[in-house]
Amino acid sequence: MRKFASWARRGLLAISPLALFAAMAASAAPGDRAMLPAVREAMQRDLGLTSEQLTQYVQAERLALREEKALAKAQGERFAGSWLERKGNGQYQLVVATTSITPQRAPAGAEIRSVRHSLDRLEASKGEIDTLLAHGAKSPEGVYGWFVDVRNNSVTVNVAPGAEAAAIGFIAATGADADTIRFQRMESAPMPLATLQGGSEYLSNDGSNYYYCSVGFAVTRNGAKGFATAGHCGNAGDRAFVAVNRRTVSQIGAFAASNFPGSDRAWVQVDNNHTLLPVVDGYSGSDIPVYGSTEAPIGASVCRSGRTTGLHCGVIEAKNVTVQYPDASVNGLTQVKVCAEGGDSGGAFITGAGQGQGVLSGGNYSCKGKQAKLATSYFQPLNALLQGYGLTLSTSP
Template structure:
């Protein structure tokens, strides 16, 4: 119980500046593009993912330019009967610009354009959506299983995404909002939407023991038997604790959980991340370009290493000693590597990497902060990466 109390305290990111005590608190243009403007990588991806031949891609780009150059004029010509516009792929693989209107008068647009008659104007659809938005803004609760709503100009409706079995709740929600029910279409969505995180060494995440959240930093992207995750510090979370990211700095979204964790004795852990999130085999350079992870060859004493973390960014120092035993308040950790570099609360778990891109370890703790003259006095410690990988049977993800 006393140890758990210390771990909770440590993860809150409290730091003392006394050089006598080392704290583990570091857990804390309007025209569309022409063929020649499309990067080769994007061209290949569009052909692959959209199933386009080179000729179809060229024709698509032509219609995209048409939409950029004439879309606004065509919309304005419909006045209050305008019901939206979009690019549409026809059965023969060619693309066209569709301009929807509630006018029943036959109309023809320029080549590559179809003027299509529909029932509801864009203004009517937007008003119905706004009724639901306004109700939520007034404090109404969105029912469980209602995943969101939007004006779908292609379907000429306000589409509400709902979970299987949530249709009645959605209908009650629509009725309470006063939205025009003639415009509404319910669409079943089997899986709930969630923010997708892109994680790299040194980037931010939060851990939670079920009652509190604590800032930490990602170490390195790893895999195990097809599962993906990242290495980090053990004091950031116990096995089973959740891992989260912040969404717009206000709400949290779970990305995975601690699959294994050891602290004290060692200070190592790995977080298994749910499918759908992206783990990049690089270390965040915080404005100076990301650092590719090329391998995990251990650097010698005296070698320069750089540390990346969510609180203080990228800082570099020199390895001073290995196999260091560090006594934190009420906790002893063995086998750490000592580096002459600063760190602060929230940097814990972050990456240590050499200039050739060899991954070294994850931040455990330290003493002074990175502010002012204290930075020159600071010492930090990292949990070596190779023992961490071996302990959990992990493979380090490498940059191409």
């Protein structure tokens, strides 16, 4: 046991172990299971949906999972991305973008939309920016990140107010295709969320300081068990703890591997006397079983579970996002319109159908008051994390 008197002085809440994610399930389609009441409640609250609209969204999500790959393949090199889109009447549809101008028939619940730039062209343009950073360049202050924005058929660059001129000069120097670039104002900078004060599901220790983060997914590797989390929560070899009470912590394991910056992924190997459950904490309701890790499309709704703020839901806005944190750049993140706070880092993202998506990396704003509606968060995709470390998810039956 280790004394942790400073924790009591900070007034943090006691920690209860976070329920964890599960692995890919081959026996059932990702959208076939009933959505738990806690998830329905959170989605309706955070996305402003009626019960009828949420039911229709689930139907659209199933259509996307069933049809989007075939529709993309049919477009070939003309394919420009796909996403779920909420229409003015509150209904959802699958949109498949193409550079073809020939009218095409889409299945019911989907639309094929003509755009200017192919996905290959957009990704090549973003790649020019990423390559410059990989060769040692640094983005200017106020440039917060960039991503292929299929919904706007562009490479969107997030820029602080007043930093537009610096952003234009930076992008021009990268050699990125100017026709594809779109600048978007972001009022608050994204930050890694581990070092901010707040209640946390577990604590990491680098030998001198404790940091607060949330557990993501239950995993195994060659018989060893543990959990996936964010890389900025700890370095390989750092120890992990849970709280016994408000003044005492107990070690549960150590970081077996960690990567940050570049990516933001880690896994903690846990001692055998601890139990890891293949579920996610629903906070306001029942724990949420995870049945797999099928990747949700852009426009899909996902929910984030973390110790500081509980369960909150939002919409996937972009994938393969490059985020510029203070003094650190991270590639390959997924951007979600949802709030998060310190201590939520490493926590789990899940769909309403129980498919694990990733672990929280960072964000801006908080979940308090009007700030929650402005907030953007980023997660490290789950499948890339598992593949990077040779991990297997634990699954719910």
